[in-house]
Amino acid sequence: MGKMNRFEDYDCSGGCPVENALEQISGKWKGLIIYHLLGGTLRFNELRRRLGTVTQRTLTKQLRELEEAGILTREVYAVVPPKVEYSLTEKGQKLQAVVEGLHAWGIAFPTPRAAVAEE
């Protein structure tokens, strides 16, 4: 016992941890958002700039979903001009190892952009 074969009886009908996890962070920009927030709190437009090409509508939506998942918090300051800050919750910070693992893997194994002009 102890180790056992943890891959044997992994019936995923009805939801399983990996699927569950992916569900919460799947979305075109979510991984990236989390990665950037690992560096600390960011305002809406700071985040926007870092992501490069995301639209306001989309960024807002992804942030709201991450908020609902309990991965980040949204803090609104009653000032003018408006100021809204996003930070990771503890739950979100616990993704640090995973996201940095993805980052490292992404460097080690870039997308194979078709084996053209090769041969």
Place this chain on the structure above:
Amino acid sequence: MGKMNRFEDYDCSGGCPVENALEQISGKWKGLIIYHLLGGTLRFNELRRRLGTVTQRTLTKQLRELEEAGILTREVYAVVPPKVEYSLTEKGQKLQAVVEGLHAWGIAFPTPRAAVAEE
């Protein structure tokens, strides 16, 4: 130097490692497929059973995409009835830490299924 602020100048216009990595493994069943293959080679229908509710068409497609990304290999045996085996490549196996991290996180933080009947 050395550490520096690696979050500061992380301009993702034009593709960045995290985005790149996510691109290769995003798909409704891909994370799960990789997870199951961490336990070793599997045949098409074994995989199918483990995923629970995936259709043939969809599973085939996700497998082909993972193959094209170089994450797994597809070995066809010229026997009848047909036999096709899927296994992770080295590139795929390097995702082990990430996927197991997701698995652990998914257990620790299930999806917050609305705070109903709670209060």
Place this chain on the structure above:
DNA sequence: CCGTATCCATGAAGATACTG
């Protein structure tokens, strides 16, 4: 057993314009 071939519904996300 391991797929293809069709057809189709859904929703994710971009473009664009406007507002407190």
Place this chain on the structure above:
DNA sequence: CAGTATCTTCATGGATACGG
């Protein structure tokens, strides 16, 4: 600055039926 409000496009993935 930080969003809404619309409208539209497109890819994902399910359902179903058939084939080597």
